[in-house]
Amino acid sequence: MESQRGLLFIALLVVSFLLFQQWQVDNAPQQPVETETATTSPTQSGDDDFIPQASEQAPATQTSEEKGGIVTLSSDVLELKVDTRGGDIVAAKLLEFETEQGSGQAMPILTSDGYTYVAQSGLIGAQGDATRNGRAIYAADKTEYQISGDELVVDLTYQNNDINYVKRFTLVRGKYDVAVEYIVDNNSAANASVQLYGQLKQDTYIEDDGSMFMPTYRGAAYSTSESRYEKLPFDDIEDTNLNIKTKAGWVGMLQHYFVSAWVPNPSTTNDIYTQYLGAKGQAVIGFKQPSVIVTPGNSETLTATFYVGPKDQDSLAEIANGLDLTVEYGILWFISQPLFWLLIKIQGLVVNWGLAIICITIVVKTIMYPLTKTQYSSMAKMRKIQPKMTALKERYGDDRQKMSQAMMELYKKEKVNPAGGCLPLLVQMPIFLALYWVFIESVELRHAPFALWITDLSSQDPYYVLPLLMGASMFLMQKLQPNMATDPMQQKMMQWMPVFFTVFFLWFPSGLVLYWLVSNVITIIQMLIIFRSIEKADEKANAKSAKK
Structure with a gap:
């Protein structure tokens, strides 16, 4: 080789080419999907909601036209907007992060204003709070809740056929993970079968702020007992529906610096699934926990954790195995991680x-x-x-x-x-x-x-x-x-x-x-x-x- 500088030049040209290729794969702006005529499947409730298919589904008890209200939950670092229709999180802002430096505006992650990126959860099954035709309309004592101590606990309530449902959100001061609990109190004379699901739904044509020299990834990701971290681009969700059964695991949506994720109960064997809603151009990734039988006169609590916030490696590692890998250092992670530790x-x-x-x-x-x-x-x-x-x-x-x-x-x-x-x-x-x-x-x-x-x-x-x-x-x-x-x-x-x-x-x-x-x-x-x-x-x- 005639020149070591020639080697350096060639190496960085190769690096630049590889970065450009990765940018093309992960971050080229998606074209809006043309609206197509679609019939509602057994797993889809109207145009607004996707509900995962359950082994047992109750007859319709309400219509999808019923609308709820918005309840605001605020901690010192997080603001959530919860729709009482289904208890979905339809907006989330990170109060410690600005959209642009010096703007004074909190960084929005989840939103339903202009484009859709929401976190949904509910109960399916014979006595679930979600049916083929509608979602439960929960009740709340107030429209705004503000943390005052170390934690904020907010209960949304719903009753149907002698079964009481409580959807509980717990926010902790200084943390971005939210405990989501479903308390099912069966006052009927028969067994109640319920199954907890959580999912993230996002428009697939949202442009990210990546470039050839700063490639970033916007898309889905998940973890199983066999693979701690797998990226799932929107194109892959459009092509094939994912259906994996695993112990523990998690599902998430990633963007530059931030992540939202549903983490089911780690002690259960869960189903991880995806769905592409072609009529809306939306991708869905979610989980289903096993069915739970609530006997007459008794109650059961089903739990999951929802995280929406920065890609803080220490915090993510505590929440779920492999969730910290959403901070993606590529094939040189074994060098990047100690360098990051030293930098900190x-x-x-x-x-x-x-x-x-x-x-x-x-x-x-x-x-x-x-x-x-x-x-x-x-x-x-x-x-x-x-x-x-x-x-x-x-x-x-x-x-x-x-x-x-x-x-x-x-x-x-x-x-x-x-x-x-x-x-x-x-x-x-x-x-x-x-x-x-x-x-x-x-x-x-x-x-x-x-x-x-x-x-x-x-x-x-x-x-x-x-x-x-x-x-x-x-x-x-x-x-x-x-x-x-x-x-x-x-x-x-x-x-x-x-x-x-x-x-x-x-x-x-x-x-x-x-x-x-x-x-x-x-x-x-x-x-x-x-x-x-x-x-x-x-x-x-x-x-x-x-x-x-």
Whole structure:
């Protein structure tokens, strides 16, 4: 290989291509689905609701035209809008997160205003609160509930045929997981069969804020006892209905930095299913717990957990096995996770996330110094024989075959390995990519300020100062390195490489550009130290030779 910089250039071109491919797969805007004529199936209740099929279904006791009201549940971090028709969560806002930095508007996740993204739950079965033709209309004491202590407990009630139903929501201060309980009190003379389900329904044509350089995923995901985490794009839901039976598990909908998920009772064996509602262009993913028999005069409580909030890895890991994997670091997760852990620890000491990035860069470059020394020592040897290589170029001109043979003989004579610096470069590339995913996936960096004009390390530099400085640092590094390319076209590509990279980095998160800039500055310092030490060693060797 003629140039280690050529390897770097090719590697990042491949990385850019792979990122573009992933963006095309996961985040290309979905086209709105044309409305089609569809008949209501046994598992669908009108156009507004999808109810999973149960083994036993009661005759219709009400009509789907009945409408409920909206009840607002608020904690210190979460605001939920619950429709008393079915007790569905039709809107959710994260009070600690802004839509745009400085906007003062809470981040909406679930919504039914303009497009549909809701969390539904209910009871199916012979005595369930949902039938083929309608949903239960629950009653509430108030229309607004505000947390005052450590938790907020809100009961919605419904009665049908001597059976009392209580749908209970419990919000805890500082937490984004909501306990959802169904208390079924059977006052009838016969057994009551009920089955709890929970599902998420979302329009599939919603555009995400991803780009080629910041690919993000909007779609479904689920977990089973055999697979801790599986993504399920909307296209796959449209093609095939999922139907899996598993112990525990969970279902969710993902977007950049945030997730909503239903987590059924982990002690039960549950059915995970999907459905595509073609007439609405909506995807549904949900779970069903096993049927429960409530004997006359007794009551049973069916439970599940609903989470809507940021992709906080520690919190998600406590709620369900594999739920933390929604913070997706890709195939390099085993590198990204310890780097993220180290970044969190450093930030806890220095407070500022920008300083934390600088510190983690210093730590990584210090650990990688032995490999860096090997890489640039090889470069120094190549630079040392540069005059001889120039002479070979003048001697053989455009005869590439003879030129290559002469260069190989020169390498052998001078004991120089032209690929000696490639291995350190290949080792450093995965670390860069792992940090890349840490910076674009970690919600902790969202709207995190650094200094001066850098107010959000998760978005691009608004004035492009960091990318330009990064490009300048690459140009300086290029000047310090020997140019091994013999092909004029390759030489021009190497000369333009800092420009190419600067253009790439214009759209990268400023936190990542900051890392790359600091890394380049440290590398330049290390290069100067390494080259100077080699020069001193050569001077001493020449002095000893002169004395002899």
